[in-house]
Amino acid sequence: MLTYNHMVVGLLQAERADRVFHALADGTRRDIVVRTLEGEHSVSALARRYPMSFAAVQKHVAVLEEAGLVTKQRKGREQLVRGNVDTVRLAAQLLDALEAVWRERADRMTEILADPNGGTP
Amino acid sequence: MTVTNVHKDPDALTMAITVELDAPVERAWQLWADPRQLERWWGPPGYPATFVDHDLTVGSRATYYMTSPEGQKHFGWWEVLAVDPPRRLEVRDGFADDTGKPNDDLPVGTMAVTLAERGDRTEMVITSHFPTLQAMEQVLAMGQEEGMIQAIGQIEGILADTPSS
Numbered sequence: 001m002l003t004y005n006h007m008v009v010g011l012l013q014a015e016r017a018d019r020v021f022h023a024l025a026d027g028t029r030r031d032i033v034v035r036t037l038e039g040e041h042s043v044s045a046l047a048r049r050y051p052m053s054f055a056a057v058q059k060h061v062a063v064l065e066e067a068g069l070v071t072k073q074r075k076g077r078e079q080l081v082r083g084n085v086d087t088v089r090l091a092a093q094l095l096d097a098l099e100a101v102w103r104e105r106a107d108r109m110t111e112i113l114a115d116p117n118g119g120t121p
Numbered sequence: 122m123t124v125t126n127v128h129k130d131p132d133a134l135t136m137a138i139t140v141e142l143d144a145p146v147e148r149a150w151q152l153w154a155d156p157r158q159l160e161r162w163w164g165p166p167g168y169p170a171t172f173v174d175h176d177l178t179v180g181s182r183a184t185y186y187m188t189s190p191e192g193q194k195h196f197g198w199w200e201v202l203a204v205d206p207p208r209r210l211e212v213r214d215g216f217a218d219d220t221g222k223p224n225d226d227l228p229v230g231t232m233a234v235t236l237a238e239r240g241d242r243t244e245m246v247i248t249s250h251f252p253t254l255q256a257m258e259q260v261l262a263m264g265q266e267e268g269m270i271q272a273i274g275q276i277e278g279i280l281a282d283t284p285s286s
Contacts, residue, residue, distance in 0.1 A: 094257050095136045099136060102136075
């Protein structure tokens with residue numbers, strides 16, 4: 001899948017889409033994004049919401065931060081997490097990911113049409 | 122180049138992708154109308170799609186599942202909103218539980234496909250629209266989750282210099 005992306009979308013764009021994709025592929029991380037878009041949350045406040053360790057939640061936040069979906073700011077002893085994306089930018093990134101999906105599908109359609117058996121086994 | 126144009130409208134949560142195919146319209150239509158052909162391109166590599174029901178008439182539902190390498194089935198469905206063979210198909214699409222029953226908790230998008238003659242080739246335009254940003258986020262994340270995890274696994278395998286399947 002990555003190979004297809006690299007061929008047709010271009011390395012940088014695919015990598016960016018993949019990071020966002022991967023970050024959003026997890027239910028807890030999606031939930032963190034939604035919550036922190038609504039308002040700032042400390043990592044410890046987030047950790048209380050999920051049935052997992054503080055360290056596990058911290059790791060999810062790090063993945064989101066790497067994908068550019070949240071920012072983290074230290075305030076006293078707390079680390080505050082805030083959704084980093086205005087909705088249009090997130091939409092644009094998701095549309096990039098959707099584009100990659102359909103480019104791959106288009107490649108597979110072309111392969112089927114080029115198949116001398118005509119696609120039907 | 123198969124994909125000749127992509128138009129993305131983040132405000133309208135819509136993407137239109139134009140694909141040029143080296144086949145007449147009737148032949149290209151079979152990519153959608155023949156479930157066995159559809160199965161060969163709908164799912165990402167390693168996640169073959171199986172269409173359980175596939176009836177392209179208005180009001181009908183198509184039900185499919187994608188099988189992960191571990192054998193887990195992920196169900197989805199289409200509801201046909203409009204159809205005009207071999208030129209147009211419009212469906213609502215969404216996810217389903219593991220019996221194929223539509224899951225109302227999950228968002229629903231629409232997908233419109235048009236096919237037009239370009240000499241002996243076909244121009245296919247697929248327009249995807251999502252009602253909300255959350256819907257788009259969930260559809261994308263869920264539909265591709267396994268594929269992405271698999272791809273990442275493959276990269277790790279290559280880095281570790283272990284043979285990959």
